[in-house]
Amino acid sequence: xxxxxxxxxxxxxxxxxxxxxxxxxxxxxxxxxxxxxxxxxxxxxxxxxxxxxxxxxxxxxxxxxxxxxxxxxxxxxxxxxxxxxxxxxxxxxxxxxxxxxxxxxxxxxxxxxxxxxxxxxxxxxxxxxxxxxxxxxxxxxxxxxxxxxxxxxxxxxxxxxxxxxxxxxxxxxxxxxxxxxxxxxxxxxxxxxxxxxxxxxxxxxxxxxxxxxxxxxxxxxxxxxxxxxxxxxxxxxxxxxxxxxxxxxxxxxxxxxxxxxxxxxxxxxxxxxxxxxxxxxxxxxxxxxxxxxxxxxxxxxxxxxxxxxxxxxxxxxxxxxxxxxxxxxxxxxxxxxxxxxxxxxxxxxxxxxxxxxxxxxxxxxxxxxxxxxxxxxxxxxxxxxxxxxxxxxxxxxxxxxxxxxxxxxxxxxxxxxxxxx
Numbered sequence: 001x002x003x004x005x006x007x008x009x010x011x012x013x014x015x016x017x018x019x020x021x022x023x024x025x026x027x028x029x030x031x032x033x034x035x036x037x038x039x040x041x042x043x044x045x046x047x048x049x050x051x052x053x054x055x056x057x058x059x060x061x062x063x064x065x066x067x068x069x070x071x072x073x074x075x076x077x078x079x080x081x082x083x084x085x086x087x088x089x090x091x092x093x094x095x096x097x098x099x100x101x102x103x104x105x106x107x108x109x110x111x112x113x114x115x116x117x118x119x120x121x122x123x124x125x126x127x128x129x130x131x132x133x134x135x136x137x138x139x140x141x142x143x144x145x146x147x148x149x150x151x152x153x154x155x156x157x158x159x160x161x162x163x164x165x166x167x168x169x170x171x172x173x174x175x176x177x178x179x180x181x182x183x184x185x186x187x188x189x190x191x192x193x194x195x196x197x198x199x200x201x202x203x204x205x206x207x208x209x210x211x212x213x214x215x216x217x218x219x220x221x222x223x224x225x226x227x228x229x230x231x232x233x234x235x236x237x238x239x240x241x242x243x244x245x246x247x248x249x250x251x252x253x254x255x256x257x258x259x260x261x262x263x264x265x266x267x268x269x270x271x272x273x274x275x276x277x278x279x280x281x282x283x284x285x286x287x288x289x290x291x292x293x294x295x296x297x298x299x300x301x302x303x304x305x306x307x308x309x310x311x312x313x314x315x316x317x318x319x320x321x322x323x324x325x326x327x328x329x330x331x332x333x334x335x336x337x338x339x340x341x342x343x344x345x346x347x348x349x350x351x352x353x354x355x356x357x358x359x360x361x362x363x364x365x366x367x368x369x370x371x372x373x374x375x376x377x378x379x380x381x382x383x384x385x386x387x388x389x390x391x392x393x394x395x396x397x398x399x400x401x402x403x404x405x406x407x408x409x410x411x412x413x414x415x416x417x418x419x420x421x
Contacts, residue, residue, distance in 0.1 A: 035061040035333065038310075041406025045309065046350070049338035057322050065312075065331035069338035071345045071360065073321065077334060078367035083313040084111040085370070087329040093314050112369070118250060119373060121240050125173065125233040128376045134169060138381055141168040142388040149420065154399040157416040158271050163189060166266035166381055170258050173377075175225070175232035180217060187214045191256060211256075218255045265307045266378045268412030270385045273301035275416055276352045277386075278398055283354050288390045296354045298382040302340075303362035304352045309337035309411045311366060336363050337411055393420040 034051040042048055049069050052059070057070040068074060077083055087093055092109060110118065124130065145164055149155050167188050168181075176184050187210035222238055229235045241251050277284040277297065287293050311334045319326045326332065340362045341349035347359075365372035372378070389396060400417035 033062040035065070035067045036063060038335075038408050039063070041408065043404045043406060045337060045411075046341060049335060049341065052335060052338060053342075058324055058326075061333070065333045066326055067333045067335065069335045069342065071339040071342035071363065074334045074336065074339045074363060075367050077313050077321075077332065078311075078363070078370070080319075080368075082317055082319055083315050083332070085109055085115075085312075085314070086111050087314050088316040093312065093329070093331045115369065118246060118254065121237065121245060122233070122254060123373060125236065126373050126377060131376045131380055134172065134377070135380065135384065137172050138165075138169055138384045139388070141165055141172075142384055146388060146392045153421070154417055154419045157274055157418050158267065158413050159415065162267040162270040162274075162385075162416075165270065165385060166378075169266075169377065169381060173232065174221070174234045174255070174258065175230055176217075176221065183213065183217060186210075187217075214256070215252060218252055222251065264410065264412070265372075265374075266381050268305075268307035268410065269298065269301055269378060269382050271413040271416050272305035272307065272411065273297055273382065273386060274389065274396075274418075275402055275413065276301060276304060278396065278418075280352050283352070284390075284396075286354070287386065288394050291387045291390060293354055294383045294386040294390075295379070296356075297386050298379055299362070300352060300354045300356060301382070302364040303346075303356075303359075304340070305411050306337045306340050306362065306364040307411055308364060308409065309407070310335050310409055336366075339363050395421055 034048050034055070037048050037051075038045060052067060052069045057073050058066055058068045061067050068077075085092075086109070090111075142165060145161050145168075149160060152160075155161075164185060167185050170176075170188070171181060171184055190206050190210040191214065221234055222241075225232075225235045225238045226242075229239070237246070237251055237254060240246055241248065246254075277287065283297075287297060313332050313334060315326055315328055315330060315332070317328050319328075340346075343349050345360045361367075365375040365378075397419055398417065399419040402416045403414040405412050405414050
C-alpha cells in the first residue's frame with residue numbers, strides 16, 4: 001500500500017514537471033528560439049535547421065544550451081578531447097527527472113577512462129570481419145519476415161519488418177533463444193523509444209515494467225552462460241565479469257544499450273531509406289536493376305535522413321569557438337541532422353542522391369572516440385534489407401500516408417503503409 005502511494009505521488013510530480021517543461025519550451029518558441037521549436041518535435045525539422053544556421057555557426061539558446069548546425073564545427077567538437085559527455089565532476093549535464101525510471105546506456109554516457117574500458121570489451125564483437133559472419137543470419141531473418149508479408153495485401157514496414165529485423169539480429173548476437181524472442185521484441189521496443197525522452201506518465205510506467213522484465217531476462221541469460229558458455233557476446237561479457245573487468249551493473253547496462261541499438265537506429269535507417277527511395281522512383285528503379293547500389297543507399301539515407309538527429313557535448317574547461325568563449329561545463333547541442341545537410345560541405349544537400357561521390361563523411365555515427373561501435377552491423381543490416389526489398393518486392397509502393405515521429409533526437413517513422421503489388 002505504501003509503495004503504491006509513493007508511486008502515485010511520483011507520477012503526479014512527474015506529470016507536473018513535464019507540464020512545466022513543455023510550457024517553458026512553448027514560451028521560448030514564441031520568443032523566436034529555433035532550438036525550442038526543435039524540442040517540441042517537428043515532422044520536418046530542416047527549415048528550422050536553416051533558421052539555426054542563419055544565427056551563425058554557434059549561438060546560445062534562450063533555454064541555456066549552445067547550439068550549432070555546422071558540419072565542420074560539430075566534427076571538430078566530437079574529436080576534441082577537451083569535450084566530454086559528462087561535466088568535469090562526472091555528472092550528466094541534463095537534469096534527471098526524479099520520478100523517471102533511469103536507463104543507463106553504458107559507455108554512451110561515459111568519458112575516459114571508463115568509456116574506453118567498456119568499449120574495448122564489446123568492440124571485438126562488432127568489428128567488420130566478425131560482423132560479416134552474421135550475414136547469413138540477417139539474410140534468413142529478412143527472408144522470414146518478408147515471407148510473412150507475402151500473405152498481406154498491405155503492411156506496415158516499420159511494425160512488421162524494420163523494427164523486427166534489427167532486434168532479431170541483436171537477439172542472435174546475444175544468444176537470446178526463440179522462446180524469449182517475443183518478450184525481447186516487446187520490451188526492447190519500449191527501451192529504444194527512450195531516445196525520444198520520457199514525455200508522459202503513461203510511458204514512464206511502461207518503461208518501469210520493461211526495464212524490470214528485461215533485467216530479469218538478461219539476468220537469467222547471464223546465469224545460463226555461466227554454466228553453458230557459447231560463442232556469443234553474452235558469454236564474452238560474462239567471462240569479462242568473472243575476471244572483474246566490469247561490474248554487474250555495467251554488464252546489464254550493456255545489454256540495455258544493445259536493446260536501444262537494436263530497436264531504433266537501424267530500424268529508422270531502413271524505414272527512412274525505403275520512403276526516400278519510393279519518393280524518388282527513378283532511384284528505386286536503379287536499385288532494382290543494380291543491387292550493388294545498396295551500400296550507397298545506406299550512406300545517402302544516413303546523410304539525408306539521419307536516424308539520430310542530435311547529440312550533446314560538455315567542455316571540461318573554458319573553450320573558445322569562433323571567437324565565442326564557452327564556459328566549462330556548458331551544454332553544447334550538436335544538430336547532426338543539420339550538419340549532414342550543411343551547404344558549406346554538401347552540394348545540393350536537400351537532394352536525395354544515391355550516386356553522390358567525393359563527399360565528406362556524414363556524422364550519423366558520430367565521430368571521435370564515441371564513433372558508433374555498431375556502425376558495421378547497421379551498414380550490413382541496411383545493405384541486406386534494401387537488397388531484399390528490391391528483390392522480393394520490386395513493385396513496392398506507398399499505400400497510405402507515412403506517420404513521422406516528432407522528436408528532437410530521432411528521425412524516423414511511426415508507420416509506413418506499403419503495398420507490394
